[in-house]
Amino acid sequence: MSVEIDETDRAILRILSRDAALGAAQIGARVGLSQPAAWRRIRRLRDSGVLAGRRLELDREKLGLGVTVFLGIKLAAKGRVALEDFERAVSAIREVARVEHMLGLYDYRLRVVARDLADFERVLRRRIMTLPGVGQVEANVLLSEERRPGPL
Structure with missing residues (x-):
């Protein structure tokens, strides 16, 4: 099932793809939305499955996996x-x-x-x-x- 995504949603996804730890207030400020409006959009993207979690990226070499x-x-x-x-x-x-x-x-x-x-x-x-x-x-x-x- 496809989800309707507009330009604001795409901007939010771009921001989250660079830093998934940002809060709704920070994201809203970057895309011109209030914190509650940004939070609702992020929640909708999560509930629809477009956002399927957060990832932690590890440096394999620093962990001894060269x-x-x-x-x-x-x-x-x-x-x-x-x-x-x-x-x-x-x-x-x-x-x-x-x-x-x-x-x-x-x-x-x-x-x-x-x-x-x-x-x-x-x-x-x-x-x-x-x-x-x-x-x-x-x-x-x-x-x-x-x-x-x-x-x-």
């Missing part, structure tokens, strides 16, 4: 049970930051974070390659990342 690897995984067997078994097992691996079910060459794309390449190799060999149904795996090491502003 390597990010994207894995393409093709399952050996297809079917709902195989997918569910794989998803349940892969979700339990703490180094797997993201699991995406894909259409294309690979069934899944994983974003794996590790301290270094040796740590990644350990995770790959001992945890990921032993998952139920894993067939073909392709690894791509992230060299750098450019981010577009905003959550989209």
Whole structure:
């Protein structure tokens, strides 16, 4: 279901995408609304599901996670049970930051974070390659990342 969004809503979304901790009064001042009017709009955006929460962005390198690897995984067997078994097992691996079910060459794309390449190799060999149904795996090491502003 689509939600009606006007220019003021878009401005509020742009502001919140840069700093989700701002209050309604600060947001209202930036878009020309009173605090209650801004609060009502933000509440409507949350209630409609357009705003689906707040995110905290961590610096992985400062946390000792210097390597990010994207894995393409093709399952050996297809079917709902195989997918569910794989998803349940892969979700339990703490180094797997993201699991995406894909259409294309690979069934899944994983974003794996590790301290270094040796740590990644350990995770790959001992945890990921032993998952139920894993067939073909392709690894791509992230060299750098450019981010577009905003959550989209």
